[in-house]
Amino acid sequence: MDFSNLENFADLLELSFSPIVLISGVGLLLLSMVNRFMQAINRTRQLIQAVEEQPEEEQGDTIKQVKILYRRTNILKLAISLVSGSILSTSLLILVISIMSFAQINIQWLGLTFYYITLGLLVGSVVLFLVDLTMATNALRVEASKYLDIR
Numbered sequence: 001m002d003f004s005n006l007e008n009f010a011d012l013l014e015l016s017f018s019p020i021v022l023i024s025g026v027g028l029l030l031l032s033m034v035n036r037f038m039q040a041i042n043r044t045r046q047l048i049q050a051v052e053e054q055p056e057e058e059q060g061d062t063i064k065q066v067k068i069l070y071r072r073t074n075i076l077k078l079a080i081s082l083v084s085g086s087i088l089s090t091s092l093l094i095l096v097i098s099i100m101s102f103a104q105i106n107i108q109w110l111g112l113t114f115y116y117i118t119l120g121l122l123v124g125s126v127v128l129f130l131v132d133l134t135m136a137t138n139a140l141r142v143e144a145s146k147y148l149d150i151r
Contacts, residue, residue: 012101019090019097026090026122030083033129037076044069061142068139072132079128086121089114 047066051059093114100107 012098015097015101016094019094022118023087023090026083026087029125029129030080030087033076033080033083033125036132037073037080040069040072040076044073061146064142065139068135068142072135072139075128075132075135079125079132082121082125082128086118086125089118089121093118 044066047062047069051062051066054062093111096107096111096114099105100111
């Protein structure tokens with residue numbers, strides 16, 4: 001593509017715009033996941049300290065919560081890895097679009113590959129995020145069951 005013409009450069013920017021917007025949106029999802037991850041870690045540390053201060057016969061429910069939180073942190077870590085991979089794949093897609101524009105090389109198959117990888121990783125991370133929400137509800141049920149008639 002000849003970039004001496006402003007219109008050709010504008011075409012390249014137009015092709016790259018959607019993936020760039022996707023990175024922004026996925027970045028917000030990543031921020032939310034990292035916040036949940038840090039909250040789970042901090043709560044786990046608080047509960048471990050509580051277990052150490054509790055008599056052994058009172059530790060059961062707190063240990064259940066610690067186990068749930070530990071599993072949640074592992075799930076969130078995987079979700080964060082997947083969403084980060086999605087951002088990387090989107091960045092590589094932008095690179096492929098630029099190479100195709102600059103060098104006039106037909107590597108659309110590579111662009112489509114990165115596109116599908118991006119979507120797959122994004123879907124996987126959202127599914128894991130939903131699993132985390134379910135586990136958070138289960139941990140709350142353990143804590144609330146002391147005071148409410150729920151199982």
